[in-house]
Amino acid sequence: MLQFLQLIASGIAQGCIYGLIALGFVLIYKATETINFAQGDLMMLGGFLGLTGTLALGLPFWAAFAAALVAMLFFGMALERAVLRPLLGQPAFTVVMVTIGIGYLARGLVTMIPEWGTDTHVLPVPYKDDIVSIGGTDGLILSMEHIVIIAVTALLIVGLYLLFKHTKIGIAMQATSQNQLAAFYMGIPVRRINMLVWGLSAAISACAGLLLAPITFVHANMGFIGLKAFPAAVVGGFGSIPGALVGGLIIGVVETLAGFYLPEGFKDIAAYIVVLVMLAVKPNGLFGENLRKKV
Amino acid sequence: MTPLLTASHLSVQFGGLKAVNDVSFEVWPNEVFSLIGPNGAGKTTIFNLISGLYRPTAGLVTFEGEKISHLAPYEIARLGIARTFQNIELFEHATVMQNLLVGRHCHRHTNWFQDLLFTPKVRATELQFRRTVEEVIEFLELQHYRDSMVAGLPYGVRKVVEVGRALAMRPKLLLLDEPSSGLNVDETEDMGFWIEDIKHDLGITVIMVEHDMGLVSRVSDRVFALNQGEELALGTAAEVQSHPAVIEAYLGGADEDDVPAGAGAAA
Amino acid sequence: MRFLFKTHYDQDVRLFRHGGQVFWYGLLLAALFVAPWLLPDYYVSQLVFIWIYAIAAIGLMILVGFTGQVSLGHAAFLAMGAYTEAYLHQHGWPFALSLTFSALVAGITGIIVGLPALRVKGMYLAIATLAFGFIVEEGVARAESITGGNAGKAIGSLEVFGLPIDSEQRFYYLSLFVLVLVVIGVMNLLRSPTGRAFVAIRDSEISAQSMGINLARYKTIAFALSAAVAGIAGALYAHKLRYLSPDQFTFLQSIELLIILVIGGVGSIYGAIFGAAFWIAVQQFIVLAKDWLPPAIAQQTGLQPTVFGLILVAFVLFEPMGLYGRWLKIRTFFQLFPFYRKGLFRRQKSYMKSERLK
Ligand SMILES: Nc1ncnc2c1ncn2[C@@H]1O[C@H](COP(=O)(O)OP(=O)(O)OP(=O)(O)O)[C@@H](O)[C@H]1O
Numbered sequence: 001m002l003q004f005l006q007l008i009a010s011g012i013a014q015g016c017i018y019g020l021i022a023l024g025f026v027l028i029y030k031a032t033e034t035i036n037f038a039q040g041d042l043m044m045l046g047g048f049l050g051l052t053g054t055l056a057l058g059l060p061f062w063a064a065f066a067a068a069l070v071a072m073l074f075f076g077m078a079l080e081r082a083v084l085r086p087l088l089g090q091p092a093f094t095v096v097m098v099t100i101g102i103g104y105l106a107r108g109l110v111t112m113i114p115e116w117g118t119d120t121h122v123l124p125v126p127y128k129d130d131i132v133s134i135g136g137t138d139g140l141i142l143s144m145e146h147i148v149i150i151a152v153t154a155l156l157i158v159g160l161y162l163l164f165k166h167t168k169i170g171i172a173m174q175a176t177s178q179n180q181l182a183a184f185y186m187g188i189p190v191r192r193i194n195m196l197v198w199g200l201s202a203a204i205s206a207c208a209g210l211l212l213a214p215i216t217f218v219h220a221n222m223g224f225i226g227l228k229a230f231p232a233a234v235v236g237g238f239g240s241i242p243g244a245l246v247g248g249l250i251i252g253v254v255e256t257l258a259g260f261y262l263p264e265g266f267k268d269i270a271a272y273i274v275v276l277v278m279l280a281v282k283p284n285g286l287f288g289e290n291l292r293k294k295v
Numbered sequence: 296m297t298p299l300l301t302a303s304h305l306s307v308q309f310g311g312l313k314a315v316n317d318v319s320f321e322v323w324p325n326e327v328f329s330l331i332g333p334n335g336a337g338k339t340t341i342f343n344l345i346s347g348l349y350r351p352t353a354g355l356v357t358f359e360g361e362k363i364s365h366l367a368p369y370e371i372a373r374l375g376i377a378r379t380f381q382n383i384e385l386f387e388h389a390t391v392m393q394n395l396l397v398g399r400h401c402h403r404h405t406n407w408f409q410d411l412l413f414t415p416k417v418r419a420t421e422l423q424f425r426r427t428v429e430e431v432i433e434f435l436e437l438q439h440y441r442d443s444m445v446a447g448l449p450y451g452v453r454k455v456v457e458v459g460r461a462l463a464m465r466p467k468l469l470l471l472d473e474p475s476s477g478l479n480v481d482e483t484e485d486m487g488f489w490i491e492d493i494k495h496d497l498g499i500t501v502i503m504v505e506h507d508m509g510l511v512s513r514v515s516d517r518v519f520a521l522n523q524g525e526e527l528a529l530g531t532a533a534e535v536q537s538h539p540a541v542i543e544a545y546l547g548g549a550d551e552d553d554v555p556a557g558a559g560a561a562a
Numbered sequence: 563m564r565f566l567f568k569t570h571y572d573q574d575v576r577l578f579r580h581g582g583q584v585f586w587y588g589l590l591l592a593a594l595f596v597a598p599w600l601l602p603d604y605y606v607s608q609l610v611f612i613w614i615y616a617i618a619a620i621g622l623m624i625l626v627g628f629t630g631q632v633s634l635g636h637a638a639f640l641a642m643g644a645y646t647e648a649y650l651h652q653h654g655w656p657f658a659l660s661l662t663f664s665a666l667v668a669g670i671t672g673i674i675v676g677l678p679a680l681r682v683k684g685m686y687l688a689i690a691t692l693a694f695g696f697i698v699e700e701g702v703a704r705a706e707s708i709t710g711g712n713a714g715k716a717i718g719s720l721e722v723f724g725l726p727i728d729s730e731q732r733f734y735y736l737s738l739f740v741l742v743l744v745v746i747g748v749m750n751l752l753r754s755p756t757g758r759a760f761v762a763i764r765d766s767e768i769s770a771q772s773m774g775i776n777l778a779r780y781k782t783i784a785f786a787l788s789a790a791v792a793g794i795a796g797a798l799y800a801h802k803l804r805y806l807s808p809d810q811f812t813f814l815q816s817i818e819l820l821i822i823l824v825i826g827g828v829g830s831i832y833g834a835i836f837g838a839a840f841w842i843a844v845q846q847f848i849v850l851a852k853d854w855l856p857p858a859i860a861q862q863t864g865l866q867p868t869v870f871g872l873i874l875v876a877f878v879l880f881e882p883m884g885l886y887g888r889w890l891k892i893r894t895f896f897q898l899f900p901f902y903r904k905g906l907f908r909r910q911k912s913y914m915k916s917e918r919l920k
């Protein structure tokens with residue numbers, strides 16, 4: 001039983017990461033109806049920026065963390081402005097291909113940056129190897145890395161909730177995602193909102209990268225983990241923000257359990273089996289709305 | 296004589312909205328039957344119910360005496376019901392010719408494997424399809440656009456191509472959703488002639504949704520008016536236009552443009 | 563300029579529209595026929611890769627370019643074809659039979675992978691195919707008795723109707739022959755009701771079904787054919803490489819095929835072939851470029867992804883119709899000379915077709 005709880009706890013932590021990346025997808029999907037295939041690579045860039053902040057610039061960890069988020073916010077906005085905006089109004093397939101291209105570029109260019117390169121790096125965090133045990137010495141043991149992931153994710157969600165409910169920008173973002181044209185007529189600067197959405201989404205991914213770094217290290221291909229966030233987003237119902245997180249948690253927990261109880265190999269494909277089952281049973285996901293084209 | 300199509304107690308609901316509510320009508324062979332009503336009255340929804348894109352929540356549709364409201368759209372099309380769409384749903388990245396040829400799809404009798412090998416039978420059917428399509432092209436005077444991509448055509452032409460694609464099916468029943476919307480006066484005039492010819496020369500029954508009361512009066516045998524999903528009146532164009540409930544419905548909706556010609560005078 | 567006077571419907575139905583086309587394609591085939599005698603083995607070998615990639619790309623084109631369904635897992639079909647061929651070859655099946663069977667196995671896999679397409683589309687379908695791709699990849703690695711697992715599987719020498727395919731030249735002719743067959747088959751489809759049904763589904767599902775097209779049936783056919791053609795490419799790939807391992811059929815391979823389509827031009831057979839040629843050429847070019855680039859860049863494993871990414875982004879932004887579109891422009895320029903207008907091919911302002919209910 002204890003072991004089971006232990007697995008659930010680390011599954012939840014892993015699920016938070018998937019959830020955060022899925023959240024990045026969903027924000028962009030809601031705003032532009034396209035999927036950003038470079039989401040995982042944005043996460044990787046976040047990890048590397050954190051590395052530079054702590055090691056090269058010598059910032060304290062949390063300062064480097066914040067700096068990396070801000071940097072990625074601007075990077076996401078710049079990306080939208082430079083590459084995505086010219087494609088506004090093009091079919092989703094076109095935009096998806098461009099984001100795939102950005103992903104290749106990010107993975108390639110990162111290896112050419114001195115200090116980053118092709119190596120695997122350790123991001124030094126102040127809470128490395130700390131553990132917390134609940135219920136005495138032979139109770140549930142949680143590693144500090146996992147606790148930080150869960151706590152920061154929770155904080156981020158509260159922040160996003162406040163942003164969307166109580167700020168003008170957040171409400172404008174919501175309006176834009178529901179009906180771009182109507183929002184445009186209402187005088188909402190749709191393009192600038194899209195840019196902000198990209199920035200926000202990049203920052204959230206970077207956050208995922210920084211949280212994940214102590215567990216998996218930082219390297220050029222760490223972004224491929226983003227591929228498991230697709231199932232998370234679909235399970236939650238693409239287009240639903242709480243769905244993305246719940247989907248992420250489900251995938252994280254199922255994967256961890258599969259890794260422990262099922263034969264080798266199932267861990268890596270558990271997420272994909274879950275998503276196929278979901279599509280067969282409930283194609284719109286847990287929180288998705290049933291949208292149909294009207295003629 | 297039996298009706299070609301009947302709708303009996305047809306209802307459909309989207310969430311709380313009753314888009315069509317207990318509507319019944321019969322369409323007789325070789326007539327032009329028009330549906331009119333203000334925006335959101337449920338006219339397109341009735342078309343979608345007939346062509347199988349929506350399932351009725353109550354009631355049924357029959358075609359030539361057989362129930363069709365449980366069939367899939369492609370099965371309904373094969374029975375001989377063709378349609379056009381309010382917002383033009385053409386195959387944009389194909390030529391006019393190819394669009395019309397798709398209209399012949401239900402009349403194919405080869406399978407994908409024969410197509411892959413392009414057997415003599417496929418060739419023969421293709422030639423036969425082209426003959427029919429050329430007739431439609433001639434009928435609608437589309438010769439000039441035969442090999443043009445649809446994506447580059449002006450709106451008025453696309454509207455005609457869509458009618459052509461439906462005609463290429465050689466249907467028994469043709470559903471036209473606002474055939475004249477977006478057309479100029481001349482083009483509307485042409486459309487009127489074609490609809491008359493479709494009825495007289497091709498012997499095809501037409502159900503038409505239309506806002507232009509001039510066109511409606513000109514071509515319709517009977518007119519069915521509805522508002523908010525419910526029947527208002529049924530009769531000749533003149534009868535329906537002077538029906539108090541119809542005048543009320545149109546004047547009630549604040550949109551001046553929707554008042555059918557003549558309705559204002561009658562009020 | 564050329565004017566065509568049509569005197570018979572048959573002219574619309576034929577594979578070649580006019581004598582000029584027959585001449586040019588004949589010349590091209592003749593050139594391809596003598597090429598292996600004139601070129602060094604290494605280049606012949608690269609041409610073989612182009613043919614194989616072109617077959618795979620045509621397979622994907624059936625699905626993406628003509629039917630409008632996405633697949634992010636096409637490498638799975640390559641894998642099915644490759645491993646089926648390897649297995650049957652090992653068990654002594656004659657090539658013609660084993661190749662057909664490989665296509666069949668891949669095609670059946672395609673039908674299974676296509677099942678979600680009957681219910682979901684767009685991004686959901688993309689992710690369903692991606693999921694299948696990963697599952698097949700893992701399955702291949704685990705089915706050690708058939709595939710040799712991660713250790714890989716070697717393939718013995720090939721013989722076709724008693725003729726040993728023991729040189730680059732012979733394999734070149736074999737794969738070119740298969741490519742030509744595939745191209746003719748797909749062209750046949752496109753000029754017949756099946757191909758038009760694909761295009762109809764791509765452009766408007768709603769009116770396709772109102773025209774009597776059974777969406778489920780044709781989507782399934784598209785998936786099956788697309789996968790079968792990819793399976794054929796996989797089978798040839800197996801003989802070309804003579805050694806298979808699961809890491810040749812990854813997600814990135816599926817993405818590469820998509821990139822080939824975008825570079826070549828989505829929606830035409832030429833596009834698939836041009837794209838494949840360009841793709842192989844770029845890889846050669848990167849190898850050559852390493853010699854004169856500064857070592858800081860040339861030594862990096864990231865060079866290849868960087869170049870791929872740059873090319874992809876550049877094509878989408880600046881030549882969205884791909885190489886085939888560029889070719890059309892050049893041809894039109896000469897045909898219309900001196901009347902070519904600059905705006906002739908301007909990107910149509912196409913507003914996003916929203917799948918959402920407004
Ligand atoms: N798929 C759907 N989901 C939800 N509501 C729908 C759907 N289709 C139609 N409706 C609603 O049903 C009502 C009737 O719509 P319909 O399109 O039939 O109107 P119409 O009579 O064709 O109007 P118009 O003249 O504007 O074309 C509208 O309120 C519309 O919003």
Ligand SMILES: [Mg+2]
Binds near residue numbers: 338339340381
């Ligand atoms: Mg309507």
